[in-house]
Amino acid sequence: MSSKHREISIAEFFEKNKHILGYSNPSKALITCVREAVDNSLDACEEAGILPDIMVKISKTGEGFFRIVVEDNGPGIERDQIPRVFGKLLYGSRFHAIKQSRGQQGIGISSAVLYAQITTGKPTVVTSKVEGGKAYRFELLIDTKKNEPEIVSEREVEWFSPHGTRIELEIRGSYVKERKQSVYEYLKETSVVNPHARITFITPDGEVHDFKRISDTPPEPPKEIKPHPHGIEIGTLMAMLKNTKARDLKNFLKTEFVRVGDKISEEILAKAGLPASMSPSSLSREDAERLINAFRLTDLLPPPVDCLSPIGESLIMKSLMEEYSPEFVYAVTRKPKVYSGHPFLVEAGIAYGGEIKEDKVSLLRFANKIPLLYQQSGCALTQAVVSVNWKNYGLQQSKNELPVAPAVILVHVASTNVPYVSESKEAVAAIPEIIEEVRLALQECGRRLKEYVERKKSIQKRKKKEEELLKIIPLLAEKISEVVEREKVDAEKVIARIMGKVYVSREVRDGRAVVVIHNFSSARRRLRIYEMCDGGINGDRTAKWDVEVGPGEECRIEYEFKGRHINRKPLVEGIEEEMLAGGEVVKLGY
């Protein structure tokens, strides 16, 4: 263990371990390349406030080889940045910024360039133009020993587009369709959670899929924030103390952290027993430990929400509705929380019944609005879903498995630093705080689902009971009236009484009508009654009365009319269908 020690460049590392970046087999590699390019386009457009218009074209160049073109209308990249953005691993603009973004590692797109180079030896072609500038076209390789871009060619070109970026990669790959893990599925799910984007996909067979723009307002770009004192690690704090430009501790706290102002910084320093005027670089490890303890003992506002960009409850519900046509849908966006100093929030949605067929529940996982197609079983989001006791919410479930039900579950985690299990961004690591939030979100969805299903069941039960009564009571009534030789009993009224409903009847004689409202329910009712006659009621075709009837009470309306009633039964507003007998429910605004 002596002579052969050597430095390893990160490009060499990933050349040997490309599966870690998502290039473990040809079909996955193709999806990964598309994903890295599209994620970059969406991020760039979002930051510039541009409505994204993205074209993805895949064509076959040989047996097992494909060309991928991804073109966007984003802000473009400055000429001198292009080589390193695409030709150097661990280089980027989003790694050091604390805000939600798809790319956060500075590895993504250059890993695609590296993969193209490894498998075809061909350079990647990048064309980019910033607003008001010229378009430049680069052919790029990566010098893996140095992890530096190697510019094969560079020239100015004409490009009709006012701004944007176009990348062309040639790779070894495999194109699959009609599978959960496919370019089509990735783009579809991307479009579901990015309704402001228009994505055009041209397949190797020349088919064109147009994922349309549904919303014309770009999402508010997430704001960059400073780190939050809660959850910061002592080693990170010590590095910050060493590198800060602040001259004293008080200014250090105020300028390097979020949620720390004059008062809070004084409170922290008092708790730590450190003078405000102390130079940050002079703190010892023990001093830093005191500072960390003081952070912990100080109440602070949670990190600001505007560094995160959730999908939103209504959009999740809308998407699930449109995609799956369920009979019930519900979604929850939880409040932001913090893990190891990184703000995050969790969203969950559930769609149930309707056209969804009974089976193991389909799970849609998203992180920072990127669909996660692989490693479902190795992902903390899945772990959280299966850890919920779905039997509590009326679904079948085997231990540690997805429930069996006609349902789709969606989970989204948004964070300034999504803790992916690996650089391939396929699964979220088992961070306890995140799992807990997902569970809470799902439990709320579960409760709502249970309420819905129980209400549906109880309505069905009432209905069944009523149907049975409807069979018996009229016969009974007839028999009784025969025996006692009296007028026939109103069977519908009897049933309404038994079922605890509101019963409305109308009797007509000689141009006069009497409407009687019996409230057999246990609640006070405020109702509006409508009647319509072709000859008019007091001159109008339609008449209305507002009535209020206590439980067990009744109320009568008498009026004169001409001609015949247009409505077969009195119309009643302000009551649920299942609570009314004898009349007909009308919705507000009828």
Place this chain on the structure above:
Amino acid sequence: MSSKHREISIAEFFEKNKHILGYSNPSKALITCVREAVDNSLDACEEAGILPDIMVKISKTGEGFFRIVVEDNGPGIERDQIPRVFGKLLYGSRFHAIKQSRGQQGIGISSAVLYAQITTGKPTVVTSKVEGGKAYRFELLIDTKKNEPEIVSEREVEWFSPHGTRIELEIRGSYVKERKQSVYEYLKETSVVNPHARITFITPDGEVHDFKRISDTPPEPPKEIKPHPHGIEIGTLMAMLKNTKARDLKNFLKTEFVRVGDKISEEILAKAGLPASMSPSSLSREDAERLINAFRLTDLLPPPVDCLSPIGESLIMKSLMEEYSPEFVYAVTRKPKVYSGHPFLVEAGIAYGGEIKEDKVSLLRFANKIPLLYQQSGCALTQAVVSVNWKNYGLQQSKNELPVAPAVILVHVASTNVPYVSESKEAVAAIPEIIEEVRLALQECGRRLKEYVERKKSIQKRKKKEEELLKIIPLLAEKISEVVEREKVDAEKVIARIMGKVYVSREVRDGRAVVVIHNFSSARRRLRIYEMCDGGINGDRTAKWDVEVGPGEECRIEYEFKGRHINRKPLVEGIEEEMLAGGEVVKLGY
């Protein structure tokens, strides 16, 4: 997307993404630190041909904080290498070497140093001594901005050990016991597949566990090899062409690849249509492509086996026997194969029945002799196990799940480059070639298991049938002999005939014995018959006869004897217990 682009150091990257390296929660972080240190020790000893003696000590330093000490008797590290080996990520001796080793990334141990620094701010203490040299003690931190070691202190110390390395880390962690995922379990499983190592573990409670050395021969250290032409990527080939010291193509092929000699290199160049004298650096991309195609068209020996170090079938069986006391055990070591140019081999073992209780099968996963404790469900080895149709082999199984049986399955993949899903080395990526090999190994285990279980069943069935016959036939025989007034039929013989066995009887009258061997089975039998009398048979206490009896035939032995027979029934050698009636089976060498 313009101004904020920046280079990211690999240390900064992993500071932010430490969960990727296996530090996602305190208990896992503690195990990971121990594992990185122990793996390093085992690798170093293996390379130096030393029988490892490793001490692991964990002690609590505060609520949620621990000190880890790992000390080995390895070859030690040269003084000038120590800072970078422990204080720089992507630095090491094993990354560029093509041979099986535990550490292959140049990240492991420095990641533990980084984690200690992040969570406690404290430097790691490393003491090391090479044979004949002095011991040096370093306190090290990592400058994360630069990814370079920061030496806090350095001094010469006295150390009684002739050579070795000792590392002391202080971290935030959590110590758990009696769990699948624990330091104890990791060390136990490590010891199972490294029987030449002695590992002493001192827990925070002061308990001492001694995992003893079982084998006194260190495993043959794997040999370093050159890359194999099959499976090499064009991009890698182009880089090799650029960086080689060989002056012409023929020498390039001979010196840079394994399994390429004079003849093969000429064959390859002829197929590629490239001159042997061509300078490697002058090849175009298209030329390189021709070379790759020529590789593909040329038959080559597989890579040499000595770059890999399997556990071995007998050791796997022995380990499973000792650990689980099953009634059946089987193991397979497959021949080496190649994926993307990397040699690998797969081993599998199964233990069944005995003291193993019926449940979902326990799966033990190993990669390069490292136990994989986490991410079972996200691992290709698990995927391969559940993809086998275990019902074919008589086990219960739900789709895509581990079978349910009283069994333990062990899977080991050894490779010059294990394709881990991430740097934390917890799960193997879904490489089709590896999955296929695991399946084949398991299918062989499955077949053997099925044979065993079926044989056991059929013996039980025969036995049951025989028992039933034994109840009926004697009664029947008695009845018949009564009715027909003839001598009683030999019931045992009748049963032997029905069951298709070999039947041996002895009749004795007036100092003479007749042994009759009836072969009712369908096979020709070569048997040895033994008889023993206290007064002697032809002068000897024991007499033996070799006989050969065809199916349906019989054979008689007559002899004179004195005194009484010592053996109640004739003794028969050369037949299975369940095939013999009337006599007693003796094992060879009786």
